Amino acid sequence: MMHFCSALILILVTTVCSYRIGAGKSDITGPVVQVMLMGYAEMGQTGQGILQRLWARSFIVQDGDNRIVFVNTDTQSMGDIIKKRVINTLETRYGALYTEKNVMISSTHSHSGMGGYLQYTLYEFAALGWIEETVKPMVDGIVQSIINAHDNLEFGSLALSQGELLKTNINRSPQAYLMNPKEERSFYKYDVDKTMTVLGFKNEAGDDLGLISWFAVHGVSVNNTNKLVNGDNKGYAAYLTEKMVNSGKYSHGKFVAAFSQSNEGDVSPNTLGAFCTGSDTPCDGTRDSKCPNGSRCVGRGPAWPKSDLQSNRIIGENQAFKALELYHARMSAQQVHGKIDFVQRYWDITKAIVTDQNGDQHKLCYPAMGYAFAAGTTDGPALNGFYQNTTKGTFGWNLIKNIIQKPTESQKTCQSPKPILLDTGEIGTLHPWQPEILDIQLFRIGNVFIYAVPSEFTTMSGRRLRASIKKSLIQHQLGDQDTVVIHSGPANGYASYCTTFEEYQHQRYEGASTPYGPHTLQAYIDAFDQLVFMMAHPNNHSIKSEKLPDYTKQGFNFSPRYRSDQPHIFRSFGEVIQDVSPYYSKRTQSTPFVVSATFVAGNPRNDPMLGKTFLTVEKKVNNQWIVIRTDNDYDTRFIWKYTYQLLGMSEAKVEWHISNDIEPGIYRLGYMGNSRAAFSKKIVPHSGYSSEFEISNMY
Known part of the structure; x- marks a missing residue:
């Protein structure tokens, strides 16, 4: 039609x-x-x-x-x-x-x-x-x-x-x-x-x-x-x-x-x-x-x-x-x-066999992480004493890592030149340390193709995979020179990084965090060639999909347990502990100033408040309060802490970082939360408001 x-x-x-x-x-x-x-x-x-x-x-x-x-x-x-x-x-x-x-x-x-x-x-x-x-x-x-x-x-x-x-x-x-x-x-x-x-x-x-x-x-x-x-x-x-x-x-x-x-x-x-x-x-x-x-x-x-x-x-x-x-x-x-x-397709990357440019075949490795993984990146440094661009292990850390899992000779050869710090793929537990079966996917919308990968691809590895997919689409008459191929991820799961073979040799953080060895990118390229073939021949292929395992029942949870809530002595939930000032003047400089109030609170874990908010900023308009900010706004902050954890007493601070484009007027801050009574699973909502305050244009 x-x-x-x-x-x-x-x-x-x-x-x-x-x-x-x-x-x-x-x-x-x-x-x-x-x-x-x-x-x-x-x-x-x-x-x-x-x-x-x-x-x-x-x-x-x-x-x-x-x-x-x-x-x-x-x-x-x-x-x-x-x-x-x-x-x-x-x-x-x-x-x-x-x-x-x-x-x-x-x-x-x-x-x-x-x-x-x-x-x-x-x-x-x-x-x-x-x-x-x-x-x-x-x-x-x-x-x-x-x-x-x-x-x-x-x-x-x-x-x-x-x-x-x-x-x-x-x-x-x-x-x-x-x-x-x-x-x-x-x-x-x-x-x-x-x-x-x-x-x-x-x-x-x-x-x-x-x-x-x-x-x-x-x-x-x-x-x-x-x-x-x-x-x-x-x-x-x-x-x-x-x-x-x-x-x-x-x-x-x-x-x-x-x-x-x-x-x-x-x-x-x-x-x-x-x-x-x-x-x-x-x-x-x-x-x-x-x-x-x-x-x-x-x-x-x-x-x-x-x-x-x-x-x-x-x-x-x-x-x-x-x-x-x-x-x-x-x-x-x-x-x-x-x-x-x-x-x-659910794809077992560790079963992949690739052929390099010299015609030699290589099997992908069981996952492992290198020394530079522990160094972190310049965006977020990790452990002291570890450095990026590390291609040799140290005697002390080799002793420690061998206690956890000593890599086999075949694993060390497969992962070379990565010095293995965590041999995640050979640890003999029922609960794997890293995935082996990955969810890979390809969408078509006309002449636009979107593919999903669970790994973080480096710039050049992404460029190579995009180019390979486009070439394959053209070969199978699904695309042409105007075809647009879009890389999206991490998607459908998480499998750390993917570098090019050449980048892997340098063993910076990204290479050390490429779990399946130096030929990981080529394995992805081959796998997406197969996906393109599946799309071109939907009823005429023998490419199988694995079954995704579910290990969540073998998982652990070390996050802290939390107890029932108690209000502060002689106070109620939602009551103001520290109030706002009654009057604020807008400043001439560009730096926002902060208005805040602190309330008697329950633990926010009682209810994540999906589709709701833990705070409001409200303006009085025609004698009615109108919500102008929630906890989704970038100039507000909702900050919670225990004051007496053993007693279950806590407080929540509501902040509003006010810039000069805020209109003068009368405002107030609001707090919304939930508390759980002792010996009960019942969650009771509560709320409270600061005193009203005025924002003036006077400097």
Whole structure:
């Protein structure tokens, strides 16, 4: 059936509205306190509240009987079991409409979200366990975002735009990048990808529905001292974009903006470079540029030394403004139309056998992590005494690591030149330390192809895989020279890093964190060649898919237990402990000033408040209180702590960082929480408000 875009025809725009499209979002914020944040693996980086909420943003594209679902989450990665549970829940509602094959769940790679949703031992140690308290709201929120997109399905059009975004990312391992052949590097202007790709969604009336942006930059603008949950630079970009569009004059308030990750493995938002702390001495995290005792090699964002949160805002703004520019560039945009298709496979990477350029065959390794893995990166240094670019182990650490698991000779040969620190693939436990079966996937929307990988690909490894997939698509007559191939990940699971063979030899952090050995990239290239073949020959292939294992019942949870709540003596839950001042004058300088109030609180783990808020900022208008801020706004903070943990007494501070563009008026701060009584599982909501205060223009 042909569908006519009557509104667009009237203004002589030749867009074909051939799809049903829908966009939706939902809150996935889990326990914001007492659970380690996922990404830096920094012991003690335990949640203490909220800077911004975390979201799942879903997009559905349907053409006849075929449809695909792309989901982007404000998380470090996506758990394979999370996806499995999402699919199981969807099946109870929609039957076989949504499956593991046509649902792709990607991530922003923020390092400031709750941990506990990856089922393998190494990643459980990074967050102190498999934490159902994190998992349930994440699954519920992802499912709800897909339901919202499903319920919003309407006829519309898609447009693809690409453009160069500068001053937003740098290569944090340029020495490893230079290991790649000079002839190959000469094809590219930069040592990171500067291209942003935007897929725009509009309905047949021309209303703006949403966009998906892909751009390579790590989610580490907010550093490893942070303890407030947030979506880092891509989370802020999405927040800002939706705020700008949905408050616009012609907006219908449903615009959803997803800022997805691409091949960011060696890509940093700390654009000023890395320096030894307390000095202006450049460094690169190696022993050759060793910082003095007490100093660490740390990357600096664009707002250094002012604030990492301001750096986060700048990197997020850059992406938001560029994405909107590309979204509205309709004249240069490529209209997307054509077939919808999808293929997916559970693939055992350790069984892969690849052939190198000399014709020699190599079997992929069982997973292992190298010495430079323990060094961390210039975005987040880890253990003292370890350095990047480490190709030889030390006597002392070899003794220690052999107690945990001594690598076999075949494993050492397979992983060479990586000196193995953690032989994760040969530890004989029922609960594997790292995955062997990976969820890989390929979507088609006309001449646009989106592929999902669970690993963090470096710049050049992503470039090679994209080029290989495009070549394969052309060979199988699924694509042409104008085909656009998009890298999305970490998606559908997490499997650490993937470098090129040449970068692997250098053994910086990224190479040391490539678990399956130096030929990992070639194995991915071969696997996606098979996916393309499956798409080209849907009923005529013998390529099998493995079964995804579920180890969650063998998992552990070392996150702290929490007890019932008690109010402070002679006080009630929600009562103000420390109030605001009655009057504030706006300052002439650009630095925001802070208004705060502290309340008697219950533990926020009692209820993550999905779709709600722990705080409000309210303005009095015509003698009524109007909410103007929640805990999802970037200028508010919700900070919680125990005052007497043994007694279950705690307090919550609500902060509002006020900039000069705030209108004068009468305001108040609000707190919302929940408490659990002793010897009871019953959760009781409570709330409280500060005194009202005035903000004046007088200086």
